[in-house]
Amino acid sequence: MEYKVRPGVQSYFNETGLLEKLDQFLLDLGLERVLCVIDPGGFYSVESYLPKRFEAVEATFTEFNGECSFEEGDRLTELAKEHNVDAIVGIGGGKTMDVIKLVANKIDIDFVQIPTIAATCAAWAPLSVVYTEDGEYIDFYEFTRCARAVIVDPRVLIKADAKFFLAGLTDTLAKWYEGSIQLESMERTPNLELGYQAMKICYDFIMKDAKEALEAIYTQRINQSFVNLLDVIFATAGSVGGYADYYGRQAGAHAVHNGLTHLPEVKEFLHGTLVGYGILVQLALEEKWADVDEVLALYNDLDLPCRLADFNLSIDYPDLNKAIEVMCLDHSPMHFVRDNITHEEVFNAMKQLEDYLDQKAK
Numbered sequence: 001m002e003y004k005v006r007p008g009v010q011s012y013f014n015e016t017g018l019l020e021k022l023d024q025f026l027l028d029l030g031l032e033r034v035l036c037v038i039d040p041g042g043f044y045s046v047e048s049y050l051p052k053r054f055e056a057v058e059a060t061f062t063e064f065n066g067e068c069s070f071e072e073g074d075r076l077t078e079l080a081k082e083h084n085v086d087a088i089v090g091i092g093g094g095k096t097m098d099v100i101k102l103v104a105n106k107i108d109i110d111f112v113q114i115p116t117i118a119a120t121c122a123a124w125a126p127l128s129v130v131y132t133e134d135g136e137y138i139d140f141y142e143f144t145r146c147a148r149a150v151i152v153d154p155r156v157l158i159k160a161d162a163k164f165f166l167a168g169l170t171d172t173l174a175k176w177y178e179g180s181i182q183l184e185s186m187e188r189t190p191n192l193e194l195g196y197q198a199m200k201i202c203y204d205f206i207m208k209d210a211k212e213a214l215e216a217i218y219t220q221r222i223n224q225s226f227v228n229l230l231d232v233i234f235a236t237a238g239s240v241g242g243y244a245d246y247y248g249r250q251a252g253a254h255a256v257h258n259g260l261t262h263l264p265e266v267k268e269f270l271h272g273t274l275v276g277y278g279i280l281v282q283l284a285l286e287e288k289w290a291d292v293d294e295v296l297a298l299y300n301d302l303d304l305p306c307r308l309a310d311f312n313l314s315i316d317y318p319d320l321n322k323a324i325e326v327m328c329l330d331h332s333p334m335h336f337v338r339d340n341i342t343h344e345e346v347f348n349a350m351k352q353l354e355d356y357l358d359q360k361a362k
């Protein structure tokens with residue numbers, strides 16, 4: 001594998017006021033004809049800020065069909081070609097951002113991302129996760145072309161359900177616990193050091209700002225902690241992969257997520273929420289109980305799930321073994337925690353965590 005540095009998007013804005021002049025903003029980027037793909041689910045949060053009419057550029061609008069599939073990619077590609085656009089603008093959640101990247105990279109045009117939820121760093125990361133029309137995972141694809149601009153408007157993001165932001169926080173927190181496994185012990189080049197520091201910044205700011213940021217959502221009043229954590233979820237998290245590449249990759253927390261998604265009981269939970277539980281299992285496997293305490297204190301503050309019962313499961317649940325099998329497959333990121341982790345070790349770590357939480361509750 002070749003180590004590569006991909007710093008990220010060409011410009012990033014975390015401010016209010018840009019959306020009102022979006023058409024002039026696009027023209028200033030040298031764009032004249034754009035296709036705007038809008039996720040109807042997030043439109044309510046952005047609608048009142050967008051220009052009533054696009055005058056500076058010619059804009060065609062279409063609704064995202066809800067899935068980042070090859071079929072939806074083909075439909076948008078045809079639309080982009082038909083209107084001869086020079087850029088595509090995505091307004092919505094992670095799947096909208098992903099399908100935009102798929103199309104823009106396929107026909108080699110610019111793209112601008114306007115996220116309406118902060119659940120992942122999809123607006124920044126140069127890769128797309130592709131699903132079937134029925135929502136089954138197919139694969140992920142990496143790209144060379146990055147966004148011309150990502151526009152994060154706190155007024156928009158604060159309107160989304162808090163569960164998205166919380167999932168974004170735990171998915172981003174995992175960057176530190178998973179990514180630092182390899183980087184901690186190796187001699188880091190300057191670029192790897194940037195990746196390492198980016199992980200550390202994710203961790204530091206989440207620990208410092210999470211509680212107040214959540215307060216901002218509950219009271220619908222933007223504060224500096226909320227603005228900081230938007231940077232962390234989109235830009236800093238995106239920079240982890242950009243500079244650390246595969247040295248900062250996923251490990252135990254995402255492996256736990258990958259296994260759990262095979263159980264119908266957890267269907268209702270967001271990616272980042274399951275990864276958040278995975279952090280605890282990974283730390284139990286590493287026997288880092290002081291870190292478990294620190295993460296539990298954070299989850300307690302944020303009212304986040306931390307045990308199997310919170311996910312409609314228990315340690316005696318028969319199908320849990322199926323999920324653990326997936327966590328321990330040969331190619332699973334679980335083996336970055338340490339080589340050849342066994343089914344039994346993972347089961348024991350989950351059991352220990354349950355017992356530990358029981359003890360604490362007494």
Ligand SMILES: [Zn+2]
Nearest residue numbers: 171254271275
């Ligand atoms: Zn993730």
